Amino acid sequence: MTVAAGIGYALLALGPSISLFVSVISKKPFLILTLLSSTLLWLISLIILSGIWRPFLPLSSTTWWPYGILIFTAVAFQEGLRILFWKIYKRLEDTLDAFADRVSKPRLFLTDKMQIALAGGLGHGVAHAVFFCLSLLTPAFGPATAFVDRCSQMPFFLVSAVIALAFVTIHTFSMLIAFNGYAEGNKVDQFFVPIVHLASGMVNIIQRLNKNSSIC
Amino acid sequence: MASKFVYFLSFFIFRLHFALAGQTNLMESVPDLHNSMYKVLDGYPCVRLLNLSGEIGCSNPGREKVLAPIIRFKNANELSQSSAILLSMGEFQNFFKRISNDSTFARNVGGVLVESGAEPQNMLKEFSPARKFPQAEFSPYRSTNYKWNPIGSGIMWNAYNFPVFLLSESGTLTLQEEVVRNEKSKKSYTSVVAEFDLVMQTMKAGTHDSESCLKEETCLPLGGYSVWSSLRPINISSSDHSKPIILTMASMDSASFFRDKSLGAESPISGLIALMAAVDALSHVDGLDKLSKQLVFLVSTGEAWGYLGSRRFLLELDLQSDAVRGLNSSLFEMVVEVGSVGKGFNQGIQNFYAHSTGVSSALNKTLDALKRAQDSLKSDNVTISSASASNPGIPPSSLMAFLKKNSLTSGIVLEDFDTVFSNKFYHSHLDELSNVNSSSIVAAASLIARTLYTLASDTKDLSSSSLTAIKVNVSLVEELMGCLLRCDPGLSCELVKKYISPTDTCPSHYVGVIIDEPTSTPYPPYVGDVSRFLWNFLADRTSIPRENTSPVCSEDCSSKGGVCIGAETDGKGVCVVSTTRYVPAYSTRLKFESGTWTVLPPNSSEPIGILDPIWTESNWNVIGLRVYTIQSAAYDRLVLLGGISITILAYLAILITKSIITKAMKQD
Numbered sequence: 001m002t003v004a005a006g007i008g009y010a011l012l013a014l015g016p017s018i019s020l021f022v023s024v025i026s027k028k029p030f031l032i033l034t035l036l037s038s039t040l041l042w043l044i045s046l047i048i049l050s051g052i053w054r055p056f057l058p059l060s061s062t063t064w065w066p067y068g069i070l071i072f073t074a075v076a077f078q079e080g081l082r083i084l085f086w087k088i089y090k091r092l093e094d095t096l097d098a099f100a101d102r103v104s105k106p107r108l109f110l111t112d113k114m115q116i117a118l119a120g121g122l123g124h125g126v127a128h129a130v131f132f133c134l135s136l137l138t139p140a141f142g143p144a145t146a147f148v149d150r151c152s153q154m155p156f157f158l159v160s161a162v163i164a165l166a167f168v169t170i171h172t173f174s175m176l177i178a179f180n181g182y183a184e185g186n187k188v189d190q191f192f193v194p195i196v197h198l199a200s201g202m203v204n205i206i207q208r209l210n211k212n213s214s215i216c
Numbered sequence: 217m218a219s220k221f222v223y224f225l226s227f228f229i230f231r232l233h234f235a236l237a238g239q240t241n242l243m244e245s246v247p248d249l250h251n252s253m254y255k256v257l258d259g260y261p262c263v264r265l266l267n268l269s270g271e272i273g274c275s276n277p278g279r280e281k282v283l284a285p286i287i288r289f290k291n292a293n294e295l296s297q298s299s300a301i302l303l304s305m306g307e308f309q310n311f312f313k314r315i316s317n318d319s320t321f322a323r324n325v326g327g328v329l330v331e332s333g334a335e336p337q338n339m340l341k342e343f344s345p346a347r348k349f350p351q352a353e354f355s356p357y358r359s360t361n362y363k364w365n366p367i368g369s370g371i372m373w374n375a376y377n378f379p380v381f382l383l384s385e386s387g388t389l390t391l392q393e394e395v396v397r398n399e400k401s402k403k404s405y406t407s408v409v410a411e412f413d414l415v416m417q418t419m420k421a422g423t424h425d426s427e428s429c430l431k432e433e434t435c436l437p438l439g440g441y442s443v444w445s446s447l448r449p450i451n452i453s454s455s456d457h458s459k460p461i462i463l464t465m466a467s468m469d470s471a472s473f474f475r476d477k478s479l480g481a482e483s484p485i486s487g488l489i490a491l492m493a494a495v496d497a498l499s500h501v502d503g504l505d506k507l508s509k510q511l512v513f514l515v516s517t518g519e520a521w522g523y524l525g526s527r528r529f530l531l532e533l534d535l536q537s538d539a540v541r542g543l544n545s546s547l548f549e550m551v552v553e554v555g556s557v558g559k560g561f562n563q564g565i566q567n568f569y570a571h572s573t574g575v576s577s578a579l580n581k582t583l584d585a586l587k588r589a590q591d592s593l594k595s596d597n598v599t600i601s602s603a604s605a606s607n608p609g610i611p612p613s614s615l616m617a618f619l620k621k622n623s624l625t626s627g628i629v630l631e632d633f634d635t636v637f638s639n640k641f642y643h644s645h646l647d648e649l650s651n652v653n654s655s656s657i658v659a660a661a662s663l664i665a666r667t668l669y670t671l672a673s674d675t676k677d678l679s680s681s682s683l684t685a686i687k688v689n690v691s692l693v694e695e696l697m698g699c700l701l702r703c704d705p706g707l708s709c710e711l712v713k714k715y716i717s718p719t720d721t722c723p724s725h726y727v728g729v730i731i732d733e734p735t736s737t738p739y740p741p742y743v744g745d746v747s748r749f750l751w752n753f754l755a756d757r758t759s760i761p762r763e764n765t766s767p768v769c770s771e772d773c774s775s776k777g778g779v780c781i782g783a784e785t786d787g788k789g790v791c792v793v794s795t796t797r798y799v800p801a802y803s804t805r806l807k808f809e810s811g812t813w814t815v816l817p818p819n820s821s822e823p824i825g826i827l828d829p830i831w832t833e834s835n836w837n838v839i840g841l842r843v844y845t846i847q848s849a850a851y852d853r854l855v856l857l858g859g860i861s862i863t864i865l866a867y868l869a870i871l872i873t874k875s876i877i878t879k880a881m882k883q884d
Contacts, residue, residue: 005852011859016866023870111881138246143283144253144844145406152401155847158855165862 006141009157013133013164017126020172024115031119038085038123038175043131045081049074071201079194082175085120086182113183114176121175125168133164170200255390257410257841259329259381260474260645262372264416266426266435267829268815272373274380275416275834282379282412284326286395286843295324300410302329302391305340305646312371327412328380329841331388342640345371345473350612350643353827354523356573356619357609364611365637372473372643379414381841382474382645394843405848412841418834426832430806430813435832436729437813439802440469440517441738441747442525445754446795447495447511448504450542459510460549462671464664465526466491467519467614468746469727470643477645478726481652481701483637485725486558486660487630488515489696492753493661497688498669499757509672512543513758515750518727518801519614520643521831525801526617527824532799534821539736539799550578550671551627553615556639557660558652560632564597566659569634571603571610573619574626582628582671589666592683598659604634611637620824630664632656649701654694661688699723700746707745715752717784718745727801729833733808734800740784743798748784751796755781759792803830 011018025031053070097107137157139146146156174193181189262274276282284300289307292299303311308330315322348368352360383391398408423429430437466487470480479485495513498504516525533545560566570586572579583602590600610616615627632638641647665686670678692711699709700723707718723746731742740748759781769780773791783789805816805825818826 002849002852004856005847008852008855008857008859011863012855015859015863019863019867019870023867023874109881111877136246136249139250139253142253143409143411143846145847146249146253147401147406147845153403 002143003141005145005157006137009137009140009161010134012158012161013129014126014168016165017122017129017168017172020118020122025119025122028115031115034116034119035123035126038120039127041081041085042078042124042127045078049077067205068202071205072198075194075198075201079197082178082193083182086179089116089120089179113179117176117179118172120179121172122168124175125171128167128171129164132167133160136160170196254842254844255394257329257381257390257843258384258387259841260384260477261414261839261841262376262380262382262473263414263475263836263839264418264834265438266418266424266429266832266834268426269829271375271418271424274376274378274414275419276379276412276414277377277419279415279420281415282327283409284412285407285409286329286391295321298324298326300327300329300412301325302331302395304331304333305343309343309369309371312369312374315376316374325378327378327410329391329410330380330382331391332383332385333388340646342367343644343646344368344640344642345373346471346643347373350520351522351616352612354616354620354824355609355612356616356623359608362608363636365642367640368642372471379412380473381412381414382477387841391843394845398845405851406845407848408843409846410841410843414836414839416834416836426830427815429832429834430815433812435834436731437802437806438518438521438727438831438833439524439730439734439800440727441743441798442514442516442518442529442801443747443750443754444512444514444529444540444543444797444799445495445751445758446542447498447513447758448507449758449760449793449795450510459508459547461510461512461543461547462550462552462668463512463514463548464491464494464552464554464668465514465516465614466554467517467525468515468725468750469517469520469525470647470725471520472643472645472647472726474645475726476724478643478724479645479648479701480643480725481648482558482639483556483642483647484519485700486556486652486657487554489693489700490557490657490660490664491515491554492696492750493658493688493693494665494668495754495757496692497661497665497686501669501682501686503673507672508674509549510547511668511672513754515754516614516799516801517744517747521727522803522828523614523617524727524803525799526614527621527804527822527828528801529799530617530621531804531822537736539797541797542795548625550582551615551618551625552582552664552668553613553627553629554660554664555611555613555629555631556637557630557632558656559638560656560659561653566596566598566656567632568598568600568660568663569603569631570600571607571613571629571631572627573610573615574624576624576626579626579628582626582667585667585670586628586663588670588683589663592666592680593659593662596659596662598663600630600663601634603631607635617824621822630660632660649697652697652701654690654697657697658688658690658693661693662686699749700725707749711753712745712749713785715756715782715785716745716748718749720745730800730802730808734802736798736800738798738800747798751798752781755779755792755794755796758796759794761792803828805830 025035093108093113100107140157148156151159174197177189178193180186181192264271264273264275284298286302287299289301289303289311292301301311315325344365344367346365346368347370348363348365349360350365394408398406417434418424418429421432421434423432423434426435429435467484468488470478470483470485472478491513498511514529516529518524519526529540532540533543557568560568570583572583586600590598610629611631613629615629618625618627639647639651641651665688666683669683669686695709695711698705699707699712703722706721707723708721712718725746728744769783769789769791773780778791778793779796780789780791804822805818805828806813807816815830
């Protein structure tokens with residue numbers, strides 16, 4: 001597909017994150033640190049999960065319930081991580097506010113808090129996109145293209161780039177919603193995020209195991 | 217308020233995600249993805265061969281791989297761009313005829329893929345890319361437009377500046393899958409392309425004939441190692457070397473359009489197998505020491521490319537070199553050549569023809585011996601007749617090289633045809649096992665064995681019972697056919713593995729190139745599998761056990777005048793006494809000195825040398841064939857545009873959101 005298409009797919013998956021980074025996050029160094037640490041935390045969570053699940057692999061591809069349990073535990077672990085992230089953030093917020101009081105500068109505004117949440121979510125999203133889409137993109141820079149039987153209208157790389165884009169958006173906004181929910185004590189928001197995360201994971205499984213469905 | 221806005225946006229995104237989730241990676245890793253995108257096709261190439269005046273064969277036109285969309289020949293009336301033509305064997309001849317007639321069509325041919333089909337209705341009845349009179353320039357008679365091979369089209373003797381590949385069965389299936397998949401998807405922006413990697417070094421270096429390419433070291437000369445053996449070992453030290461010699465020969469190499477698929481089952485391997493079976497039958501006869509004549513067997517290689525083996529053998533005889541120590545060419549009384557003998561079976565009778573040359577008492581004696589052998593085989597319905605007098609002379613055979621050297625040589629070529637080749641697939645990749653009949657080879661072997669015994673023994677010792685005692689081992693013939701003409705068991709068959717460890721299972725009888733310096737004691741990995749097997753087989757059959765020493769091979773085997781059979785096998789071999797030697801087979805006009813080959817001017821002592829085209833084969837780096845689907849350039853650019861526009865739109869959206877939020881904050 002050549003270099004042009006390869007760059008196109010990479011931009012499709014990560015373009016909005018790059019724009020977000022350039023316009024919002026790069027302005028404040030603290031946000032860059034938040035982004036990097038949330039990326040790291042997300043990857044560590046995946047490594048720990050894979051370590052826990054290693055003895056049970058490979059899963060049989062005919063039954064659906066082992067995959068269901070896998071997704072459930074993965075989502076639960078990551079939501080737990082989000083709550084941990086929130087707790088660390090809360091402690092950080094108190095420290096920063098105390099420091100601001102000491103040097104007579106203003107405290108964190110709502111926009112600042114939302115930006116920190118945004119950076120955290122973007123970190124998760126970028127990690128997902130890089131490891132699940134960009135890593136597959138190397139063959140896309142060569143002359144050939146690939147089509148998968150289950151969606152033969154679009155090239156495989158296009159499909160994976162669009163999905164990566166969707167995941168970036170989900171991760172970014174879910175962090176935002178979750179932090180908002182925890183801050184205001186809004187139970188609806190607090191449960192909205194894990195439920196959506198779990199649902200999207202389960203849809204993944206159903207689509208994978210139901211051979212007749214086309215996903216295009 | 218802001219959170220509500222965010223809420224709304226995220227809901228929309230989640231819906232999108234639901235729609236797309238489910239695409240999972242079906243591969244385990246990126247290399248798997250790469251392998252499923254680029255399919256490597258298994259095939260046999262046609263390579264570039266050069267001679268003194270030019271080149272033949274196929275090659276990529278430059279230094280790069282050739283990329284061309286695949287189109288079937290029956291859909292290719294007009295070619296708008298450089299394309300890869302997909303042919304079946306039935307269309308092969310028509311295609312090349314069109315190439316030679318229509319230059320606009322030929323200009324747009326980027327590469328050729330030939331399918332190998334297994335359906336019987338597509339089976340060709342006859343196909344030969346060789347000339348109508350193969351190697352006519354070496355014939356001792358003038359009528360060089362006699363058509364020994366009337367169906368020969370001469371396709372393999374032209375030069376083509378595009379790559380040609382013959383696909384194997386698995387390659388054909390893979391290609392069909394790709395093409396059918398592309399046709400079913402009906403997308404206008406994708407096409408299936410073939411990527412040919414057949415870059416020949418002579419094409420890169422610009423050396424287009426043998427002399428220049430040998431000087432630049434971009435090619436190597438064709439050649440190999442012939443094997444000769446004497447039925448009772450010749451005692452070198454004894455002074456009595458006056459026994460007349462009867463030389464029986466066969467050749468072991470064939471040629472075809474596709475380098476690695478030249479089995480040559482009928483021409484010449486059927487003759488080789490008959491010779492081997494005859495040697496085996498004779499080795500079991502009592503009283504071989506009392507024969508009045510010396511029986512020498514020669515299997516030469518390179519015969520399809522200017523009779524390299526025979527000519528070099530004759531030259532070595534003149535030079536009295538190490539390779540032919542013990543042979544005196546003046547003692548050659550008779551030369552018997554075994555040609556194609558696999559198709560003699562016709563309505564219950566095995567018919568063979570003796571093409572003879574020269575007039576001498578030895579020749580008459582041989583013809584009588586043949587008649588005697590025929591009579592002894594009456595129960596097997598074997599007949600041998602002299603060839604028709606309307607033939608201009610002997611058919612293309614190694615005997616022609618002997619006649620050019622000494623026109624008074626008496627010789628006979630034993631063939632299964634009279635006036636034209638019975639082999640309908642001469643020098644083609646279709647000359648394989650199904651083209652020969654084992655009973656015909658057995659009959660020929662019996663004829664040869666009994667004739668040689670009659671010729672070599674004194675008449676008073678000869679009785680009809682001693683003749684009928686000479687029986688050819690039918691299972692040996694069938695085993696040899698399985699080893700030399702099939703991929704399964706191929707060269708991993710037990711008979712071959714008893715003597716050598718083969719490098720390849722599938723046998724191929726293309727002569728190959730000479731690696732490094734040609735000597736009479738070559739380094740075994742530089743000698744082809746078939747030559748090594750023949751050496752060991754003949755040495756085993758013509759040997760006498762060593763006395764006074766253990767049969768296991770060790771250093772003192774050769775110092776005491778013995779040779780080691782089966783030295784490559786795990787048992788480390790057996791030491792026997794046998795006169796079996798390798799003779800290098802390469803053009804008499806080439807000389808290897810200090811690491812390079814030089815072309816010698818024609819020598820007056822070998823008048824045939826001036827006719828030698830001096831065949832060489834170009835070097836190459838890798839040869840490969842891949843097929844994959846590509847997108848049109850317009851689609852690629854569309855994707856790039858999409859990616860850039862999404863990035864810019866996102867940027868703008870973020871800026872707008874930021875300004876809305878700032879305004880909202882200001883209002884609070």
